[in-house]
Amino acid sequence: MRNCFEHPGEKTLEIRDFYWEAETRKTHLPTWNITGDPPGAIAKDVVAIVEFILDFVEGLIVLCAGMQTEHFPYILTRNEPPKTEMPIRYALRIDPSILSGKA
Amino acid sequence: MSDRPRDSAMSLELAEGTGPILVMCPAGDALEIYKVDRCFEVLSPDSVDPKQTDPNAPWIVRHVSGFGAGNDIVARTVLQANAFLKEATFKDTVDREKVMEAARGCRNSILECRRIAEEINAEIDRIVRKYRFLNLRGNVITSFPVYEGLHEAAGRFLLSAKQALQHAAGIINAFFGQVFTGPHYHKIRDWLNKTFSGTGFAKFIEVNEPRIK
Structure with a gap:
């Protein structure tokens, strides 16, 4: 989507303001779509995109950190439920199995 | 031992915001201090006056954001990274x-x-x-x-x-x-498939890369 907006070519990002749909005789909220794709409501999409990017970035941090630890085997745990005052969702802990001599 | 005011110990009170200080994060030359609903940036005299021209160079505290540690975006990015870096040993x-x-x-x-x-x-x-x-x-x-x-x-x-x-x-x-420069995740995907093939990380980028174009 951002590629089509920044570098319009064969496919572009089509943005449509409020419009009248003759078949239903209804006013439609603003939509956008890449040429050839079905339109999506901008209002809903921007909220979903924010959530997606946040999930994506958090996932990157978790995966990168998980792969680059050393010295001890660490495990990833989920903070359930996250604290409302600081909703960090994951923690790295030294694998408890090595602490109890089971490893 | 220096007797310049800029080198003396300091204490500060953050009246704005709610509740206690929850976490402090390094932020380049500064320190970010978080309450649940506020973020403050603290600059030391050395950050304010790196050339050491002023023996009275102050500490500067500024309220940089109305979003604090309780904000999900703040917590799941900066504070998550900060927590990991403190919790584990890294290469x-x-x-x-x-x-x-x-x-x-x-x-x-x-x-x-x-x-x-x-x-x-x-x-x-x-x-x-x-x-x-x-x-x-x-x-x-x-x-x-x-x-x-x-x-x-x-x-x-x-x-x-x-x-x-x-x-x-x-x-x-x-x-x-x-x-990697810019959001060229197809290059990152190719690098991961070559270097870390089959890992969860490689699969994560493989799955998400088409969605972020």
Whole structure:
């Protein structure tokens, strides 16, 4: 989507303001779509995109950190439920199995 | 031992915001201090006056954001990265400062995305309320709703989204000593499939890469 907006070519990002749909005789909220794709409501999409990017970035941090630890085997745990005052969702802990001599 | 005022110990009280200080994070030359609903930046005399020209150079505390540790975007980016860096030992190749720098960039860009998303939704709500009853005269609608600045708002949103993804690539660079520029995740996908084939990380990028073009 951002590629089509920044570098319009064969496919572009089509943005449509409020419009009248003759078949239903209804006013439609603003939509956008890449040429050839079905339109999506901008209002809903921007909220979903924010959530997606946040999930994506958090996932990157978790995966990168998980792969680059050393010295001890660490495990990833989920903070359930996250604290409302600081909703960090994951923690790295030294694998408890090595602490109890089971490893 | 120095007797310059700038070198003496300092204490500060943060009256703004709610509750106690929850966490402090390094932020380049500064320190970020978080309460649940506020973020403050503290600059030391050495940051304010790196050339050491002023023996009385002050500490500077500024309220940088109305978003604190309780904000999900702040917590799941900067504070998550900060927590990991404190919790575990990492390989020498991991550049901690750059991890935090990239995480802060992601935080700022996603906060901006959310702000614009809220702006777009508020404006659409406002217009819908204003034009709740279309003025139909005969078969003519005399005033049809218009979102002035829709393209511009959408463009700003997409730009901030792109910046967030660029900073996210910086997280990978900082953890793995790579130099991916821009949000070219197809290159990151190819590198992961070559270097870390079959890992959860490679699959994660493989799955998400088409969605972030």
